[in-house]
Amino acid sequence: MLMIEDFMRQGGFMMWPLLITLVIVIGIVLERAITFRRFTAVLPDELLDDLKEACKKDPSRKLALDICKATKSPFANVFARGLKNADRSADTMDLAMSQEAGVEVPNLENYLTGLKTIVGIAPLLGLLGTIAGMILSFKEVSEHGLASPTAVMKGVAEALVSTATGIAIAIIALIFYNYYASLVKKIVEDIEYYGSELTNFMTGRVA
Numbered sequence: 001m002l003m004i005e006d007f008m009r010q011g012g013f014m015m016w017p018l019l020i021t022l023v024i025v026i027g028i029v030l031e032r033a034i035t036f037r038r039f040t041a042v043l044p045d046e047l048l049d050d051l052k053e054a055c056k057k058d059p060s061r062k063l064a065l066d067i068c069k070a071t072k073s074p075f076a077n078v079f080a081r082g083l084k085n086a087d088r089s090a091d092t093m094d095l096a097m098s099q100e101a102g103v104e105v106p107n108l109e110n111y112l113t114g115l116k117t118i119v120g121i122a123p124l125l126g127l128l129g130t131i132a133g134m135i136l137s138f139k140e141v142s143e144h145g146l147a148s149p150t151a152v153m154k155g156v157a158e159a160l161v162s163t164a165t166g167i168a169i170a171i172i173a174l175i176f177y178n179y180y181a182s183l184v185k186k187i188v189e190d191i192e193y194y195g196s197e198l199t200n201f202m203t204g205r206v207a
Contacts, residue, residue, distance in 0.1 A: 012129050012132055012133055012159075012161070012162055013129075013132070014125055014126070014128055014129030014132060014162045015129070015161070015162060015165065017125050018122065018125050018126065018129075018162065018165050018166055018169060021118050021121065021122050021125065021169055022169050022172075024114065024118065025115065025118055025169060025172060025173045025176070028111045028112075028114055028115055028176075029115075029176050031111060032110075032111060032112070032176075032180050035107065035108065035110070036108070036180065036183055038072065038073070038074075039073070039074055039075075039108065039187055040187075041072070041073060042071055042072075042073040042075060042076065044075045044190050044191075044194045045194065047067075047071060047073065047075055047076060047079065048079070048194050048197060048198060050067055051064045051067060051068070051079060051083070051198065052201055054067055055083075055201075055202070061083050061086060064083055065080055065083055065084070068080035068083065074104040074105075074107075074187075074191075075190070075191065075194065077100055077103075077104060078097050078100045078101050078104060078191055078195060079097070079194075079195070079198055080100075081096045081097055081099070081100035082094075082096055082097040082100075082195060082198050082199065082202070083198075083202070084096070086202040086203070089203070090199050090200075090203040090205040093198075093199045093202065093203065094195065094196070094199050097191075097195040097198075097199075098195075101188070101191045101192075101195070104191075105184070105187070105188055105191070108180075108183070108184045108187060109184060112177060112180055112181060112184075115173045115174075115176060115177040115180075116173075116177050118169065118170065118173045119170050119173045119174045119177060120170075122166045122167070122169040122170040122173065123163075123166045123167055123170050124166070125162075125166050126162045126163040126164070126165055126166020126167060127163060127166065128162075129159065129161075129162025129163065129165075129166070130159040130160075130162060130163045131159075132159075132162075133159030133160075133162065134159050
């Protein structure tokens with residue numbers, strides 16, 4: 001705890017805004033991890049196979065819809081919307097699932113903008129701390145000349161600590177932003193692919 005306090009003190013006043021950005025990054029990362037686990041808890045190919053078997057046993061699709069209702073997954077919600085429109089044309093069924101996906105997918109992108117913003121803000125906050133530290137150094141030099149090298153080095157150290165902290169936070173935010181953005185892209189592709197597979201099965205359409 002003392003090491004953290006010393007580190008914060010060495011970095012100057014800009015360490016507190018940087019600490020807030022770090023807390024925000026951690027919060028977003030944990031929240032997104034829970035959300036993505038809910039999306040990936042059920043494999044879409046296995047769910048699709050279960051729905052196909054259910055439709056073969058019960059052409060009325062009630063059994064398949066019950067499976068979707070019991071499955072806590074956005075894929076299940078998309079497939080359920082498609083099954084409800086299976087009596088219509090293939091294009092209509094695809095459109096219905098696309099509309100449902102339009103409701104589900106934005107939930108995946110929540111707070112990712114926050115991560116991306118912090119990627120840009122954190123280094124700037126660190127740079128501001130650098131400028132403040134350098135101003136302190138120049139002030140000490142102007143008042144005491146080079147006879148007080150310790151005070152000068154203190155300002156330089158403050159500048160370096162805040163800059164390094166800002167860059168480190170930006171790197172962490174960027175890594176998780178890219179990771180979650182790639183997951184969003186994969187889930188969207190899976191929804192489109194398996195949604196088309198369901199349409200092909202229900203309508204006899206060949207993709």
